[in-house]
Amino acid sequence: MRFLARALFWLAASAGLLLAGFALLAALLLIPSIASRGELPGDVQRQALGLVYSTIATQALLPELVLAFASWLVLARIVRSPLRSRPDASHLRATTVW
Numbered sequence: 001m002r003f004l005a006r007a008l009f010w011l012a013a014s015a016g017l018l019l020a021g022f023a024l025l026a027a028l029l030l031i032p033s034i035a036s037r038g039e040l041p042g043d044v045q046r047q048a049l050g051l052v053y054s055t056i057a058t059q060a061l062l063p064e065l066v067l068a069f070a071s072w073l074v075l076a077r078i079v080r081s082p083l084r085s086r087p088d089a090s091h092l093r094a095t096t097v098w
Helices: 002-037 043-078
Strands: none
Touching: 002 043
């Protein structure tokens, strides 16, 4: 179950970066129209933008997140955690050579 928690953590980090990048791209596309018109979009334009953004999010970003989750599950299962990957030191005995 620990591998599932690690995979979910990395999925959340991946989703956050992906959605932040999408929000930045959307803002960069919207800024020129606001600068040229001098005002924010009206209600109809905001609803249209919301529809476009939500469609892009569900059709493009959601499959990416599913693939990211599947890959994080595999990586979390295969790659051992740093604490478990250290060799067991119980077989080493302190010996002195005098």
